[in-house]
Amino acid sequence: MLKWVLVFVLLFGTIGYFAYNAIVHYGANKLVDQVAAEIVDNKDADKLMDDPEIENYIKDGGDLDELAKQKDLPFHTKEEALKTVIKKVGMDNLKDMKDKALDGVSPEERQEIEATLNEKLSPKEMEALKLVALKEIKKRQQEG
Secondary structure, three states, rough: HHHHHHHHHHHHHHHHHHHHHOOOOOOOOHHHHHHHHHHHOHHHHHHHOOOOHHHHHOOOOHHHHHHHHHHHOOOOOOHHHHHHHHHHHHHHHHHHHHHHOOOOHHHHHHHHHHHHHHHOOOOOHHHHHHHHHHHHHHHHHHHH
């Protein structure tokens, strides 16, 4: 009997663990997509492209993932960025940012969001986040 209870607890725990991770991952992706759709626009892409190094790299046909690796940035993918931002900024702050974005972002709120990110993330993490954002913007432009 004890053996079956132990098996049930282990099975339930394993399923719960994977379900929790899947839900958090899905929710974080939806959150980023919603915020990106409201906050990130073509001016943001142009602003990111103002960096001469990035602009030249893209014009030469370089991959932004390769640039991130060359610069030794802490993350290169959207998933890694999500994990870092959730860990450093927190889900509550991200939810607040999302709620602001869905209501429309004023210039003051945009500065507040940027200040929060700059406060919580290191300069290398911010640079990596910008590269990931640029990749997402470029991907959306190609799809649309």
